[in-house]
Amino acid sequence: MWKEYYHAPGMYDFDYSLRRLSMDPLIRINSKERWVDVPVRLENDKVVVRVKAEGTTEKPVFSVMSDHDENQDVIFEHIRNIFQWDKDLDEVHQFFQQSELSMLFHQYQGTPIVRDFNLYDSLMKVIxxxxxxxxxxxTLSTRFVQKYGEEVDGSWFYPEPETVAKLNYEDLRELQFSQRKAEYVIDTSKKIVDGDLDLQEISKLPTEDVMKRLGKVRGIGPWTVENWLLFALGRDDLFPAADIGIQNALKKWWQMDKKPSKDDVEKKAEEWTPYRSYAALTLWRSIED
DNA sequence: AACCAGGGAAGAT
DNA sequence: ATCTTCCATGGT
Structure with a gap:
């Protein structure tokens, strides 16, 4: 058993992150005690790591705890990466002070990008x-994981690509996947198993190249790639302009009677470069009540 | 009951 | 290249 503490450089609203994570029934969370259990895949092991808020949004301190004593450094690095504790959110806040979103950023300070726990899991979830x-x-992603994934110490691990690649479309139709969705999930997993799609390698490419490369895969369009870039890779400058939630948020703040078009949204978002992801998150957050 | 949902492929211009 | 239609399924 080990426990390690970490201080983030700027504001960090961990309690908001927990609220957001709690939308996913697969993630084990205790909002009152302010912790979340993160499933971590090691080479030959699946371990669960507890991440807990010990400070406040203004003075954020976190603890990371696990009873798995090997690979402590690797595990800690991984967690620090997922929660992006090194990112100075004060800089982001500063940037948006001169923008149209300054009020929102004032209201929702220290909104971090918390990455999904695994590249493949994230892609499956987004599809x-x-x-x-x-x-x-x-409901669907939960059925998928609880049927084909693995539970370790009360936390769920997504199924391995090898497991999904072997499924028949009917297996997922039983879970109420549409035929198309079943095809997208299984066929993409097959590509990964066959080595035709290397997410680890793709994750190192520049955003535009990731769009081109992943966008070629059947079932993966712009929205899916953008969300994967934002939530799996945690990139700073993604803006899913076609996303319904984003459009609804802007409709509300611009007091329009119809949702703005993708083009209008995209154009406006240019002002928020290079932090468009934070604009997107804050807009989502603003309509999550 | 109709319309919507944090889309995407396939077909038609 | 861009626009339109169809795909599916539960929620409100």
Whole structure:
């Protein structure tokens, strides 16, 4: 058993992150005690790591705890990466002070990008969530993981690509996947297993190249790549302009009676470069109440 | 009951 | 290249 503490350089609203993570029933969280259990894959092991808030948004301190004594440094690095504790969110806040979103950023200070726990898991989740309302989307991803994934110490690990690649479309249709969605999930997993799609390698490419490369895969369009770039890789400058949630948020703040077009949204978002991801997150957050 | 949902492929211009 | 239609399924 070990425990390690870490201080973030700027504001960091961990409690908000927990609220956001709690939308996913697969993630084990205790908002009152302010911790989340993160499933971590090691070479030959699956371990669960508890990440807990010990400070405040203004003076953020976190603890990372695990009873798995090997690879402590690797695990800690991984967690620090997922939560992006090194990112100075005060700089982001500063940037948006001269923008149209200054009020929102004042209201929602220290909103971090918390990355999904694994590149492949994230891609599967984003594909499954395409075009579905959030409630049913999480119902589907939960069924998928609880049927084909693995539970370790009360936390769920997504299935391995090898497991999914072997499934028949009917296996997922039983879980109420549409035929298309079943094809996208299984066929993409097959490509990964066959070595035709290397997410680790793609994750190192510049954003535009990731768009081109991943966008070629059947079932993966612009929205899916953008979300993967934002949530799996945690990149700073993504703005899913076609996303319904973003459009609804802007409709509200601009007091329009119709949702703004993708083009209008994209144009406005240029002002928020190079931190468009934080604009997107804060806009989502602003309509999550 | 109709319309929507944190889309995307396939077909038609 | 860009626009339109169809795909599916639960939620409100």
């Amino acid at each position: 499954i969530h395409q075009q579905l309302n959030m409630k049913f989307a999480f």
